[in-house]
Amino acid sequence: MSTSPLNPPAIEATGIHVTLGNSDILRGVDLTVERGEVVALLGANGSGKSTLVKSLVGIVPLAAGHVRLLGADLGPLVPWAQLGYVPQRVSAQAGVPSTAEEVVASGLLHGRRIRLPRGWRATAREALDRVGLADRAQSAVHELSGGQQQRVLIARALARDPRLLILDEPVAGVDQPSQEAFAATLTELTRDGMTVLVVLHELGALAPLIQRCVVLRHGLVVHDGAPPQVTSAHAGPDHEHLHPHGDDPERSASPGSDMGLTDAPLTRHSPAPARIDRGAAS
Numbered sequence: 001m002s003t004s005p006l007n008p009p010a011i012e013a014t015g016i017h018v019t020l021g022n023s024d025i026l027r028g029v030d031l032t033v034e035r036g037e038v039v040a041l042l043g044a045n046g047s048g049k050s051t052l053v054k055s056l057v058g059i060v061p062l063a064a065g066h067v068r069l070l071g072a073d074l075g076p077l078v079p080w081a082q083l084g085y086v087p088q089r090v091s092a093q094a095g096v097p098s099t100a101e102e103v104v105a106s107g108l109l110h111g112r113r114i115r116l117p118r119g120w121r122a123t124a125r126e127a128l129d130r131v132g133l134a135d136r137a138q139s140a141v142h143e144l145s146g147g148q149q150q151r152v153l154i155a156r157a158l159a160r161d162p163r164l165l166i167l168d169e170p171v172a173g174v175d176q177p178s179q180e181a182f183a184a185t186l187t188e189l190t191r192d193g194m195t196v197l198v199v200l201h202e203l204g205a206l207a208p209l210i211q212r213c214v215v216l217r218h219g220l221v222v223h224d225g226a227p228p229q230v231t232s233a234h235a236g237p238d239h240e241h242l243h244p245h246g247d248d249p250e251r252s253a254s255p256g257s258d259m260g261l262t263d264a265p266l267t268r269h270s271p272a273p274a275r276i277d278r279g280a281a282s
């Protein structure tokens with residue numbers, strides 16, 4: 001969707017610098033996500049992906065730079081009720097026994113809303129249904145598996161019916177059928193115009209949805225463009241990973257090195273997208 005003064009980008013981040021401890025974690029990141037776009041944020045471990053999304057939602061302070069969300073400067077004027085954020089995998093239990101339904105319902109609270117709205121139970125159940133956990137609404141969260149807890153957190157974000165969804169590795173530790181169910185839900189939501197920024201280690205089940213990939217390396221954007229294409233040549237049912245095909249066998253042996261997804265020496269990126277091999281024996 002194109003930008004106009006009446007329809008500003010969902011995310012506009014310019015010159016983002018973040019310092020944690022004595023380290024410069026983000027060193028001048030620019031990121032714009034237009035309304036309705038589905039963007040993946042990729043990069044090796046420690047490249048700064050989580051720090052970037054946390055800085056976008058105001059959880060870590062900026063040393064420099066500027067963030068606008070849904071047309072408002074980061075702060076109280078952001079329409080927070082329209083934003084769903086799923087943090088990197090953490091336990092969904094908050095130290096007190098809670099049911100899945102209660103955790104999801106907490107997603108309906110924000111800034112000025114301190115009481116659950118009428119019909120919250122039905123809303124929470126619908127959100128749990130979207131992530132395939134309708135039958136676990138009354139389960140204590142600590143009794144759920146790690147992957148199920150992650151799905152509860154996704155449901156909590158979806159319960160708000162967000163216009164902008166920011167997800168930090170939402171499918172890490174989630175089994176393949178649940179990943180596919182989540183991808184189907186997300187496809188439906190994005191068809192309705194939701195904007196998504198999602199941190200991923202590999203595109204996996206979400207690959208068909210991703211319109212653009214931004215790759216971080218050592219706190220800088222090193223790629224912003226087309227997602228890797230799927231090679232059909234080796235397509236097979238039981239193999240799925242990023243597997244760049246370079247001339248250099250060492251680079252080829254290092255999954256993700258083609259796009260700065262590992263700490264392998266950085267090479268200049270050509271505009272031609274890397275390929276995802278889903279079938280070749282690795």
Ligand SMILES: Nc1ncnc2c1ncn2[C@@H]1O[C@H](COP(=O)(O)OP(=O)(O)OP(=O)(O)O)[C@@H](O)[C@H]1O
Pocket residue numbers: 020021023025043044045046047048049050051052088
């Ligand atoms: N609170 C903190 N204090 C100091 N350093 C931190 C803090 N949080 C993160 N870092 C460091 O910032 C760097 C980036 O971390 P971040 O979690 O953003 O990376 P990431 O790309 O999300 O990694 P992963 O894929 O492993 O989740 C890492 O080197 C990490 O050790």
